[in-house]
Amino acid sequence: MVRILVSHLMEKFGEYPSPDRKKELALALVTQFPCLRDSEGSGYGVWYTPGRYRHPATGFLEERLRNIRKRLHSHSSASAQRSQTTNERxxxxxxxxxxxxxxxxxxxxxxxxxxxxxxxxxxxSQVEEFMRGTAIYRAQWIRENGSKSLMDITQEYPRLLDTPGMIAQDFGILYPHAKDKLFEIWGHASQRILSYCKTEKRALDLLPLQTNISSDTLGDVALKTLPAILPPLPYKIGSKMVRPSYQEAKEAFVDLQPVGTNIIQYLEEEEQRRQFPHVLQLGDKVNCSQAFVIVGGVALEQDSLLQAVDTCFKLFYVLDIEYPKPAAAVWQFLQHTIYSVPGGVPSTHCRLLRQFIIG
Structure with a gap:
């Protein structure tokens, strides 16, 4: 559909159709097909959102136009690439x-x-009480000048990681409206995500063949499909553009390893390979035997994969660290669609999936 619409735009109005033309086309599309409406704002924002001060235009139509212009004018694409990269970053x-x-x-x-x-x-009980009492001061201390390393934080507040439940407690104090969101919403959201996956070729391979499996297992499967339906965002390291692969995105979110994996050896290898928090699942693509949050060379065992994802998300906020680049699109989706925590600009694919879930 996007290819047809953009082809029509360029045929009628050239390579650079005006914002009004693109807006008219996006509005006509959602008027004719209400199921394609975006639930936020104008209703057509996922198809076209005009640029604002310091924010370039976005949406499926704009992205397709931009990509075609790059191919047609590769010798003059530097400016357009900088604009796209800035927006994605x-x-x-x-x-x-x-x-x-x-x-x-x-x-x-x-x-x-x-x-x-x-x-x-x-x-x-005393640890929990004192951790609750110091939560606000701890958040202030962690955020001071933004230079606190994980080692600094764990030396000052060792109970944050070695006492179960402290990450969730801190997050609940900082974001009380969001503390239970994943457990409240995921049952419905996972069903919609699995329906959405049936239209995505890469995600089809992740869906279970059995029909008589539990809702919890289906919820775990839905989590693991997110990297397949939310493409990783490109980013820059210096002057080099990096485009993470699907495999990198998947492992940066939930790293699936077989039952019996040597956790000590895994942690030693991860310290050299990845420095950011992520989830480790022991099991297969359907069944979860054990789940951990991996952070700073430590494996925090969790009761379920859903709890591991919940704890890992809250870690980013309690420790005040950014999402890992390969899995940023997945964490953004959870942030905006599930937890409703403000901040940042969700990608177009995040917004489309959100609309499919809540629509």
Whole structure:
């Protein structure tokens, strides 16, 4: 459909149709086919969104036009490529919260609790209480000048990773509206995603052949299809453009390994290969035997794959770190569609899948 529409645009109005022409075509499309409407804003934004100050135009029509112009004028494509790259890079950046919730804990009490937490792991109830009391100060400290490494954070707050539930507790204090969203919404969302996958050739291979499997298992399968239906975004390292492969995107989100994998050896290899948080599943493409969140050379075991993805997402916000580039599109989708956490610009594919789910 996009090819036909853009071909019509270029035939009638040349290589650079005006914004009004593109907007008229996008509006006519969703008027004629209401099922293609975007639920946000004008209703046609996923097909064409005009450029604004410092934000270039986006949408399927604009992206197709841009790609055709590149091929037709490869010798003069540098400017257009810079514009596209800037927009895509902007889409991978997650804006962090600037206003933290108020706290009734004094600085003196915060210091006392922080020092106690450095030395004590027990009783767990006391750890949970003191971690809750220091959460706001901890978020402020982590965000100061943006230079805190994971080692800095774990040395100052060791209980954050070695006590189960502390990542979720911190996230719930910073984003109370989003703390349970994945568990509340995923049942419905996963069914819609699996329906969407039937139209995507790459995702078809991930769908189970059995029909009598549990809803939890189907939910896990839906999670693992996301890299197949949300193409990884290209990004730049210096002057070089990097385009992650599907395999890289898949492993950066959920790394699937066989049951019996040596976790200690895996962690040693991962420290050399990948420095960003990700999910590790032991099992096959349908069944999950064990699930972990891998961060800083540590494997945090979780009760399920869904919980592992939830914990990994919350890690990015609690530790104030960016999404890994190969899997950025997947985490953006979860951020905007499931958790409703503001910040950043979702890709066109993210918006289309979101519309399919909520429409």
């Amino acid at each position: 902007r889409a991978t950046v997650t804006d962090r919260i600037t206003l933290l919730p108020d706290t009734e804990v004094s600085e003196a009490d915060n210091s006392k609790m922080t020092e106690w937490l450095k030395k004590s792991k027990q009783p767990v």
